[in-house]
Amino acid sequence: MGEAIVVTSGKGGVGKTTTSANLGTALALLGKKVCMVDTDIGLRNLDVVMGLENRIIYDICDVAEGRCRLNQALVKDKRFEELYMLPAAQTKDKHAVSPEQIKDIILELKKDFEYIIIDCPAGIEQGFKNAIAGADRAIVVTTPENAAVRDADRIIGLLESASLSAPRLVVNRIRPNMVRSGDMLDIEDILQVLNIELIGIVPDDEHVIKAANMGEPTVMNPDSKASLAYRNIARRILGDTVPLMPMDQKKSVLTRMKKFLGMG
């Protein structure tokens, strides 16, 4: 029996889909059998970020309504043998499926996959209720902004009342130099309010945007800081103890020289 993890945030644009795509890929990279499920019906994105848009034939609504079998709708990733995606429907809306239907689909997927990553839509309405219906655990994504933290707090409250207790937090798009200058909320401030377990911090990285546009998850690029952060989060999901990446990335002239000379 696999584990279903919902990636949610409340606020839009904080990086739910990016996080889902990268965690799914990172887990596949670590040799796990993974299925990503896009529950953002009407505004599907996960397929675009994964670069699998042109392979979609059936979607989650077709499965829910019995127009196809579940494994007919699964889209196999082009990079990994054991990474699949269940796309959302683009032409319908959130009311096209019910939480019970999603729950059944997730339960079915758990038989075949080790990890199911559920990409949740923004908001707290039907789409959110659908997304969390079949989940065993939750990862809450936030960015270091007051509005995002406020919404994350709201979501944590809703998760707790849906007895998805102990959600874990990803703080996305940290800019270390802005934190240092005091212009950005730091991790400590966020944790003080949200008071949940931190599972990772992801630095703001231009490569993430570039990679998403190319339909290639950032984790595939081992040189990107964000990539390393996502790989670490994936390892923490598996239960490994991985220390947080040092945020201070300002390298001294000496280490840069060393690296240049191949000594670092």
Add this chain to the structure above:
Amino acid sequence: MTTKSLITIKGVKDGLVFLLDDQCEFTDLLRDLRDKLEHTPHFFNGPIVYVDVKLGARSITEEQKSEILDILKMKGNLLIRSLQSDDKVEKQPDYQVHTLTGIVRSGQVLRHQGNLLFLGDVNPGGMIICTGDIYVCGALRGTVHAGAEGDHNAIITASLFSPTQLRIADVISRPPDEWGVTQTQMEVAYVDNGQMQIDKITNLQRIRQDLKMFKGV
């Protein structure tokens, strides 16, 4: 008359018992008592009767006591034998505080009848609404409403006092910007002359004399 009379008169073996309502305003009670005596003259013009006055759960001051007696004395034939309220028998309930723990997160509302000790944080966007006092043992970053049913004597305290908004009865206050994070001691909010005031927790005794104070030896 829309409501039931505030005064009930019962005849007993050796006189009359006046049962006075204990929920209404005292002034209404006096008015009704006066009405009753004036509008039933035949009843009170006979021989001398003994009267027992029972005030129910109402406790009255000496002044109020003499006001009642003055009205009854208007009728010469009434001899007041006793004037009792049973509040002395029924001890006033002790100040009770309900204790809860957790986090009130954004969008959540914690409602409580009475006084509340909350061991945990109130996050921005979260709210506690209480008919009595609110004590937050934790960070107060959201909104709290004490004395929600109009009790101006209600107070709010918090270990970390950084609320979005404070409300006591119908008084609403936004914390001034200078509150910031410099606060080092626990604070209490209360209403004085219709204005929200903030003070050190150690001055609570001056604000609320009804709370029992610890006095060392």
